Amino acid sequence: MGVVSVLLSVCFAVVIASIFIPATFHASGRLVGKYLRGASRTRRELLIARTAKEQKEYEERVNTEREVRRKDSDEWEEVEGALVGSAANGEQAADQDWSGIIGFFHPFCNAGGGGERVLWEAIRATQLRRPEAICVVYTGDHDVDKSAILKRVEERFNIHLHAPSIHFLYLTKRDYVLSSTWPRFTLLGQSIGSIFLALDAFQLLVPDIFIDTMGYAFATWLSTILFPDVPTGAYVHYPTISTDMLDSLSSGGQGIHAGAGVGLRGLLKRAYWHIFASLYSRVGSTIDVVMTNSSWTQAHIKSLWGPFRKRQNTTTNQDTEDISVVFPPVAVADLERAIHIDEQSEATRRRDIVYIAQFRPEKNHEMILRAFASFARPEIKASKDGGGVIIGRRPVPRLILIGNMRASDEMRVYTLRVLARELGVDEYVKFVPDAKWEAMVEYMAQSSVGVNGMWSEHFGIGVVEYQAAGLICVVHDSGGPKMDIVVDVEGEPTGYHASSVEEYAAAFDKALSLPAEEALKMRLRARRSARRFSTQVFGEKWVRRMEELIRLRRQRVGVRGL
Structure with missing residues (x-):
C-alpha cells in the first residue's frame, strides 16, 4: 500500500x-x-x-x-x-x-x-x-x-x-x-x-x-x-x-x-x-x-x-x-473472400454456436454457458434416448468459445470448464484459447450462430466478424451490438437481441430452427450490413x-x- x-x-x-x-x-x-x-x-x-x-x-x-x-x-x-x-x-x-x-x-x-x-x-x-x-x-x-x-x-x-x-x-x-x-x-x-x-x-x-x-x-x-x-x-x-x-x-x-x-x-x-x-x-x-x-x-x-x-x-x-x-x-473483405454464402455453403454449416471474446469477466461467458445448457439439454437427451441416433436430422450443436487468454485468465477458463461439466454439457463445449486468424475463420465458416454476451459492449468487432462470415447473431440487448451492428437491413432483421439466460436460450432456438431459405437470406443481409465497418x-x-x-x-x- x-x-x-x-x-x-x-x-x-x-x-x-x-x-x-x-x-x-x-x-x-x-x-x-x-x-x-x-x-x-x-x-x-x-x-x-x-x-x-x-x-x-x-x-x-x-x-x-x-x-x-x-x-x-x-x-x-x-x-x-x-x-x-x-x-x-x-x-x-x-x-x-x-x-x-x-x-x-x-x-x-x-x-x-x-x-x-x-x-x-x-x-x-x-x-x-x-x-x-x-x-x-x-x-x-x-x-x-x-x-x-x-x-x-x-x-x-x-x-x-x-x-x-x-x-x-x-x-x-x-x-x-x-x-x-x-x-x-x-x-x-x-x-x-x-x-x-x-x-x-x-x-x-x-x-x-x-x-x-x-x-x-x-x-x-x-x-x-x-x-x-x-x-x-x-x-x-x-x-x-x-x-x-x-x-x-x-x-x-x-x-x-x-x-x-x-x-x-x-x-x-x-x-x-x-x-x-x-x-x-x-x-x-x-x-x-x-x-x-x-x-x-x-x-x-x-x-x-x-x-x-x-x-x-x-x-x-x-x-x-x-x-x-x-x-x-473489421476484416470484412478478408472474410468475404474466405467464406462463401450460398445454398451450397448453407448445406455444409453445422448447428454450432461460436463466441469469440477474450476470457474476461465482463464478457459474461458464464451466462452464455447457462443459456446454451438450457437450450441444448433437451436435444442432448433426445439424442441419447435415441441410442446416439440424431433425431429428426438435427445434430446436437456445440458451443465453441474462442478467445485470447492472459496468464491471469487461466483460472477463469478452468472455472468455465467446471461449470460446463456441472451443467452436463461439457461434451458439447469446446475451448479454443489463443486461436490464430485462419482457425477462427474456419470455425466461423462451419458454424451457424455467433453470440455476444457482454452488457453494454462499447462496439463489438467480433459481432461484425460474425456478420461478415454469414453467422446469425445473438447479441446482448445493449451497447454497440444493439445500436450500430445487429440492426434491420431493408426492414428485415440481421439477428436477435437478448439480455437473460432465458432470452438467449430462446434466441438460440429461433436461430437454429430457421428454414434453410430464411437462414440464407438473413446471412446475406448481415453480410451487407457488415460492409459499413470495413478497413x-x-x-x-x-x-x-x-x-x-x-x-x-x-x-x-x-x-x-x-
Whole structure:
C-alpha cells in the first residue's frame, strides 16, 4: 500500500494545483516538459537514424524504392482519391513529406483483442498515407521484441505493417494501470497510474503527436500540460465511467457492479464515482481530436466531455464533428473472400454456436454457458434416448468459445470448464484459447450462430466478424451490438437481441430452427450490413482525423514538416 498511498497523495496535490493555481501549474509543467524533451533528444536522433538504416536495408531487399512504394500506392489508391482536397485550401502535394514522430500510447499492444486491431489498422493507415512518418508504440510487453509483435499481428489479424517505420519503446510502470494494483478506488487509481505511465513514456521519447488508443484520458491530459505544442488524439473504445455504470449501482442494475450502490457503503461509492466522473470530464476536455468507436460510446463521451470542451473551444476544425464516430476496422473483405454464402455453403454449416471474446469477466461467458445448457439439454437427451441416433436430422450443436487468454485468465477458463461439466454439457463445449486468424475463420465458416454476451459492449468487432462470415447473431440487448451492428437491413432483421439466460436460450432456438431459405437470406443481409465497418472505411476516417493533428502540429511549432 506504500506506493498506492504515495501516488494518491501526489495526484491529489497535482489536481489541487491545477485548479487553484493554474498559471503556476502550467508554467511548471512546461519546464518539466522542456527537461524531458532535452533528456530524450539523443534517443530521438538514434530512432530516426535506425529508421533510415532499416528502410535502406528493406529497399535493398526489394531492389528499388519504386517497388517498395508500388504495392502500398495501389492498395491505398481509393483512399487517397477520397482524401483529395481534404487539406486546407486544397493543398495536398506539399503535405506528403511530413516526417514527424507519432506516439501511440498502448501499454498492452500484444494482447490480441479488438482494441489492438484498431491500433494496428490505425498504424497501417498512417503508414500508407504518411510513409515518411515514424510510428512509435509505447508498450509494457517486455517479453516480446519487434519482430515477434509484428509476426503476431500478421497471424492474429492478417495485418502487414511496414517494419522500418514502426518502433516499440518499453514501459517499466505498466503495473500502475492494473486493477490488481488498486484494490480500493480502482478507477481513480488506474487513472493516476496512467499519469505515471505516461511520464515513463515521455522519459523515453517526446513525440510530435501523441495518441492514446486504450482509453487513458489522464495520460493525454499530462501531455497537454508538459508539451503544449504536441497535439493529442484519443480513440475511445469505451468511457472509463458512464451514466450506465452509475445506473448499474442501483438495485436491479446490470453488469459486474449491479446493486453495489445500496446502503451506506453504496452511497459512498456513488459519491466517489460522481467525483471521478467530474475529473474524467475535465481531463477529457483537453484532448484535441477525439474519436469514438460507436454511437453508444459517442453519446456517453459527449455527455461527459462535451460541456467542458465547448467552454475550452478545443474543436480543431469547425467543419468536423468534435467527437466523431470512427467505427473500428473489421476484416470484412478478408472474410468475404474466405467464406462463401450460398445454398451450397448453407448445406455444409453445422448447428454450432461460436463466441469469440477474450476470457474476461465482463464478457459474461458464464451466462452464455447457462443459456446454451438450457437450450441444448433437451436435444442432448433426445439424442441419447435415441441410442446416439440424431433425431429428426438435427445434430446436437456445440458451443465453441474462442478467445485470447492472459496468464491471469487461466483460472477463469478452468472455472468455465467446471461449470460446463456441472451443467452436463461439457461434451458439447469446446475451448479454443489463443486461436490464430485462419482457425477462427474456419470455425466461423462451419458454424451457424455467433453470440455476444457482454452488457453494454462499447462496439463489438467480433459481432461484425460474425456478420461478415454469414453467422446469425445473438447479441446482448445493449451497447454497440444493439445500436450500430445487429440492426434491420431493408426492414428485415440481421439477428436477435437478448439480455437473460432465458432470452438467449430462446434466441438460440429461433436461430437454429430457421428454414434453410430464411437462414440464407438473413446471412446475406448481415453480410451487407457488415460492409459499413470495413478497413477501408476506417482508414479514410482515421486519416482525416490524423491530418487535423498534423495541421495542428505545424501551426503550433510555426514551421512546416516538423
